[in-house]
Amino acid sequence: MHHSLIPNIIQFISHIDPFDKIPEESLREIASYVQITYLSKGEVVDLCEPGKEKALYIIRTGSMEQRKANGTLRARLGDEDLFGFTFLDEHMDNEKGYKAIALDNTLLYLIPHSALQSLFKSCPSCAEHFASQAEVRLKSAFDVVWSNKEKGLFIRKVEEIASSRIAIVTADQSIQDVAYEMRCVQNTSCAVVYDNNKIVGLMTDRDMTKRVIAEKVSVERPISEVMTLNPLTIKPDDLILQAASLMMQYSVRNLPVVQDNKVVGLLTTSHLVQNHRVQAIFLIQKIKYAKNIEKLETYTYERQAVFEALVEGNVAAETICKVMTMIMDAYMRRIIQIGIEKLGEAPCDFSWIVAGSHARNEIHMLSDQDNAIILSDDATDDDREYFKALTAFVTEGLDKCNYPLCSGHFMASTPKWCQPLRIWKRYYKKWVANPEYECLLNISVFLEIRTVWGNNNYEDILRNELHTNIRNNREFLSTLIRDAVKTNPPLGIFNSLVLENSGENKKVLNIKKYAITLIIDLARIYGLAVECEASSTQARFTAANEKGVMSDDAYKNILGAYQFILNFRFSHQLEALKKGEIPNNHIDPNSFGSFERKHLKDAFRIITDLQEAAKIRFGSI
Structure with missing residues (x-):
């Protein structure tokens, strides 16, 4: 390529996700490898063509249409859109590929696979932005803005600050023995009481003062007579904020941290003193x-x-x-x-x-x-x-x-x-x-x-x-599936319109109807299939994955898509609030940049794939 073209290429790709995250020196090197090709309307790029070097394609001007091997429309792409991610994977099954057809006269930038591999070696952090797996690309979208210290109560979990010192006693032990265990053995303010391998009570140093010393109870009596019955507990992976809320709601100062009925730590009010960052x-x-x-x-x-x-x-x-x-x-x-x-x-x-x-x-x-x-x-x-x-x-x-x-x-x-x-x-x-x-x-x-x-x-x-x-x-799950797949996510965003599978184009994206609700419905079905006791969308998918009903890849993909779409909606709602407007779920495609278009397209495909998988697994029960 003539060196005079490089500044123009850099200027164009430098504001397109994920090139906007590449160091300037690396970006200049990538630009030097760019190949420019022109397609007339109707010309085809066959990404499965044998012997053809794999490449990542960027649409400079014009528009393209992706068609699956069976002729089904996969997506329509316009200026600044990228395609060819899946073919960067050397282990990609070409039969799952697609062809790209020029809808108009189109100018393409091609970045050879070998050039990208050189970039990844010199800048490993760039690799996930170009990953062939949509789940990995979606994960790369979650850039941390607050430091962990600033996030404080919001991202930290109970296990991060809970004390590992806690006295474990049995209901038939004497008050004297429990006090000794608390003070001299574990040096802790709290004891958890078990009976037949089940947590039945809690005893704190304050309880000792109020219920034993003040009431002149014999220290030879069993602890079961003075303990707090059926104490509140918290799980290690619960948020610190949840624990603090429980403490305030029930006016308690100690929460045993319990995993699978086993006490693994203790959270006290003193652990929360430093966590005052957010209101x-x-x-x-x-x-x-x-x-x-x-x-x-x-x-x-x-x-x-x-x-x-x-x-x-x-x-x-x-x-x-x-x-x-x-x-x-x-x-x-x-x-x-x-x-x-x-x-x-x-x-x-x-x-x-x-x-x-x-x-x-x-x-x-x-x-x-x-x-x-x-x-x-x-x-x-x-x-x-x-x-x-x-x-x-x-x-x-x-x-x-x-x-x-x-x-x-x-x-x-x-x-x-x-x-x-x-x-x-x-x-x-x-x-x-x-x-x-x-x-x-x-x-x-x-x-x-x-x-x-x-x-x-x-x-x-x-x-x-x-x-x-x-x-x-069991026919009930089949009914839920039939209802859940009546609506499909859009194929993508094209020329400021939301391209729907029905063939209709909408001026706004209803992110709730065409993405969030679809994921929630699928989570319900998978959760009910394995009789998951938890209700949250993530917990249901996790239960299905752990029971072997959902593959690891499908699990990672759908959670990545769900997190991205939720964050996308929250950002939209935030902008509305800042403008003094009433937030809603309808998002104007004109507000999307290349970042949003690319990741939404990944998320929509993941949802569609899971709908198809669910139909196969549950549709004929």
């Missing part, structure tokens, strides 16, 4: 002590500030969702508590459950209410009048705090969703046995439930009921 933990505390709904309403902007700080810090999407869910939980619990203070104690046992994204711990700035009440089977008509008043108070209170009422009326204030346990069992049996449209809509909301107040045993009973019914009617 979410303080907002939760403010919510807990708010005296009325009017005071809670004033915290809306603080909640928005937390969301903005997380998104701007490029915190993992899963963590953002968890933090926003914890805040909504805090609002809901406090409003329920205020309602009970006004109306009096509930006349019967009940469980206030949340459903949908709230149950999945996937709350964001657009989340509305999805909730219900499970009453005990002995609830009377008079009891129902009490709950009619309570549910109206709570749902309206949440609405005032900017958690909108559900447009589909999936709320506890709707009589249909405030029922005794026996009726809820009947619902699940009917929904699984006859999943016509209305039943499918209902169960799609209540396929995930989580207790935020009251008797959490009801949640477990209903989840077991669901799994039992599905086990007895």
